Amino acid sequence: MTVLDLNCDVAEGFGAWRIADDDALLTVVTGANIACGFHAGDPSAMRRACVGAVRHGVAIGAHVGYRDLAGFGRRFLDVDPAELTDDVLYQLGALAAFATAAGGRIGYVKPHGALYGAIGSNDGQAGAVVEAVRQFDPSLPVLGMPGSRWLAQAAAAGLPTVPEAFADRAYLPDGRLVPRRSPGAVLTDPAAVASRVVRLVTAGEVEAADGSVLPMHARSVCVHGDTPGAVQLARAARAALVGAGAAVRSFV
Template sequence: MTVIDLNVDIAEGFGAWRIADDDALLAVVSSANIACGFHAGDPGTIRRACVTAVAHGVSIGAQVGYRDLAGFGRRFIDMPPAELVDDLLYQMAALRGMAEVAGGRLAYVKPHGALYNAIATHEEQAAAVVEAVTTFDASLAVLGMPGSRWLALAEAAGLETVAEAFADRAYTPEGRLVSRREPGAVLHDPDVVARRAVRFATDGTVVAVDGSVLAMPARSVCVHSDTPGALELVRAVRDGMTAAGVTVESFR
């Protein structure tokens, strides 16, 4: 039986601004990457996400990122490693507290946005993220891009690593995500997104923008909650998985 996790970014609103229907999304997915307040999320939004995740039996992950509310964490920050470690410890500790108050527990860590992309190749920052997780709680799993320096260093440090693929994003021939500044970087068609997700789960491959077929071994598939129509996309992915005989279940 093929089993794969379906994760989505959650609690990315702030104050009166709501970016997605978190409650509805949490009724569909198996893992929730919950913002920790640095790129998005306020205490009320974060706590509600934890409560709802617990109610649905959804695994809770800390989506840590740069301290960049204005840029939604999508701008690279060339910060000293020690400062990055401290920022990540702060975020993980905050989310663990919210998760425990809600009756749940923190299960994994997934970097967000520019940090996620940077540590695919940035040795210094990748090492800092590994240091932060191992210092905080080495029993936590970590999500990342297949072939990234981040996952390689995390595995070497003894962390449980989970490779993930993005159903709603286009890939370059090198296996990286197409920049959001480029046309076609974000996919919006539910049928297309669902077919890609099923292919990740059953075949472990993806078709890049140049038509080449790339190996993309993944234990988790992600859909971004800020992609227009995210709820429809997530439901299409879940339905497509079920129709293909794939079981959607958290790795934790």
């Protein structure tokens, strides 16, 4: 039986502003990518998400990003690698405090947004994030794009690696994601999301935006918390995975 994790971004509001229905999402997913305060989130949001994750038996993931609240972490920052290592280590430490207070622990690390994209090909930044995780806890699994420099460097450093696919994002023919500002970059139709994950689990492939077929080995599937209708999309993805014969559970 194919086993797949279903992860989603949570705690991405700030202060009085909420991005998604985190409480509902935590009843559906098996992994919660919790914003650590740099691209989004604040201490109270992080605590609530950790408490909710522990309550529902959901794995806690550190969703680390660039120090870019105004840009939601979706703008590339040419950060010095040593500084980036410190920034990521800082975020891991902050989330670890709230996870421990909630009776849980950090189970994995998944970079966010522009940082996730940059470390796909930028060896300097990929190495900086790998170093932060290695110093914090070298047993932590890390999520990333199949074939990325990030996963390659993580594996070389002895970190457990987990390739993931995206249920709600369009792909380019080379396997990268379609830029968010391009038409059709984000999938918001539950039927389209369900079809994507069924093809992933039954055929090990996804269809790119131009109709070409990409082989795709993944152990986790992501739905973004800020995608419109995220709760419905996550439910559709989980139901489709189960209907296709997959076991939906965390890799942690």
